[in-house]
Amino acid sequence: MKIAHISDTHITSGEAYKGYAFDLIANEVNTLDYDMVIHTGDVTNEGLREEYERASYELKKIQKPLIVVPGNHDARNVGYELFEKYIGPLNGVYEKDDLVIIWVDSTIPDLSDGRIGGYKFHWLKERLEEYSHKKFKIVASHHHLVPLPDTGRERNVLFNAGDVLDLLLKHDVNLYICGHKHVPNIYKVEGLVVANAGCTSCRKTRKGDVNSYNIIKIKEDGKISVSIKRVTGDITRREFKIKKQRIFVPKKRRLLRIVQMSESNVSDRVYFRERVLKNAIKAINEKYKPDLVIHCGDMVDVGTERYYAKAYEFWEKIKPEKIIVPGHNDITYLGYDLFKEYFGEPKILEMENFAFIPIISAQYETPIGVVGRIGQKILRKHLQEHEEKFRAVIMHHNIIPIPKSREIGFLEDGGNVLKILTDEKANLVLTGHGGNTLGIKVEETPIINAGSISWELHRNPFGNSFNLIDIYEDMIAAFEIQATWGSRKLLGIWKIKTKVPWA
Structure with missing residues (x-):
């Protein structure tokens, strides 16, 4: 399966939105052999009705199956209710063959910070248990799990990021995808790949970077590759093999x-x-x-x-x-x-x-x-x-x-x-x-x-x-x-x- 991971479009009538960048990426996704698209939030800039109306129109340009996760900008001005009306459910599950994708709303109304706590945490835990038999497990949310480089002062990581990270590792989740900080980044944390998308069509990039999206390929041989593709055509690619947990026994001498x-x-x-x-x-x-x-x-x-x-x-x-x-x-x-x-x-x-x-x-x-x-x-x-x-x-x-x-x-x-x-x-x-x-x-x-x-x-x-x-x-x-x-x-x-x- 090949997935286009986009994020942080910030669709609005103002200068924050770069419509030509969105059209460029949408056309590329439609033309190439992607099976689906996942948008990890900040669809709109301020969560306003006119922004949601335009976002609903813009997202229809993507002619592939689409999952959209709410971001903190979408939850502004009680925008989370408009999200359900114009975009889709705040939380959900998509499954196909050996793959399950679970997306969860991490927003807090009118705050940039995130949280997957209380009932949402238990809902996520129950879904991970329900689909534990799946070979490939992807969790999508808006906020980042681990600190990111080139973001200025570190903030807005999930309030309960430690608990969420622990939950994902215990349930053998293969991939966590998110957006939020406008910085594309890929880390491997134990057996979990954490992939942050940059911003697809917002002017606010970091360090003079350009708009980008991630390409996720899930292969039958147990490998996952994540590539960062910028609108300039530059691609940074990493490949990971899913490994079963093993206990190692030391065979050589102790040094310290x-x-x-x-x-x-x-x-x-x-x-x-x-x-x-x-x-x-x-x-x-x-x-x-x-x-x-x-x-x-x-x-x-x-x-x-x-x-x-x-x-x-x-x-x-x-x-x-x-x-x-x-x-x-x-x-x-x-x-x-x-x-x-x-x-x-x-x-x-x-x-x-x-x-x-x-x-x-x-x-x-x-x-x-x-x-x-x-x-x-x-x-x-x-x-x-x-x-x-x-x-x-x-x-x-x-x-x-x-x-x-x-x-x-x-x-x-x-x-x-x-x-x-x-x-x-x-x-x-x-x-x-x-x-x-x-x-x-x-x-x-x-x-x-x-x-x-x-x-x-x-x-x-x-x-x-x-x-x-x-x-x-x-x-x-x-x-x-x-x-x-x-x-x-x-x-x-x-x-x-x-x-x-x-x-």
Whole structure:
């Protein structure tokens, strides 16, 4: 099957709409061998009746079966009701042979942000269970799931993107398609391909880009290809093979063991579980015996002298080599100076064939993080300088949305940072924001988020925990360790595919 994926037409009577670009793409779709078209939202510019009337006329130019998903612009001015009148259902299912396409409305009236929550989340879950027997499963919505490059300040990802991503992965969805940010982009997240379409006929492109659409080909041999085709004729194509989940067993020697922790939030408040932290440190020293302990921020609850002095006592009890980056709590009040006084400036740590690269993302008095344009250049430079080594990047703020956490763009330039990490093929990324654990691979880069080790106000059903990461010559294995009882849960096992100079 061959699908044309268009998005963000922004049909209106004003200058925002480029009718000639829409006609060009519509004619191409009609002429070539496409089986169907999926439009992932922002059909109109303001959700007004006259726009819907024109959009209904314009969409009839497409002479192939058409699925249309509502976007945030379509939901403006109670436009979601007009959408059903002029365009079609807000949510639905299309099935043919071994393929199912499920589309779901992610809009929130009069907001640019998105959400697939409550009843819609349960509806999506039920549909995925109902059609679990299908070989090819596509979910279409308007809002993006993971941060995108070249979008300015990262925002408007689904509020519950972490939960939706987790749901799609658990149900073996092959492809998630969306629009929204006017940036064409393709990522592979574990076994899921995430394809963002650029804008088909809107003047608002990013970085001087041109209008475009995506070409999706689903092949009988289990391969999916996604191509970005611009109106200039340029095509960027990627092909993916659907693979069954497998458990790898390490066959080669272990090179390094890491303990990763975050959000100890040392204080004298009732939410700080001092005994849990003590027990965890004892187990780390005596049972797990790692080569390196990494703390991904929020060592203290607030940046006061008393809390830092107390935290330093705990930190000194950890016997192995240690490295820490500040979290947003650490640099409140006097914390910016106190962190350097007690723990020093984070510096690159080299251990034989490993390079651990700390990146500062915390800002004063806000949970919102930023690496910044200069910081991004520094990150890329460090990754390139140490390309002959195993490169682990350490930061506080999460890059991939965390389950059971409301995602509001905590790393405001997360899209550009993620692009650098995947472009440079970082071997491992360790983060620690959001109060819950996550292990996920984007392209060739495993990204692991630590939950809270000793703070009661977390979002982790497993409880307070830390992560145990074993790096072998042929794979990386990550486990979550319950900080009180020591029970273990697998976060991920990722095979190292290429021959690595650092092994």
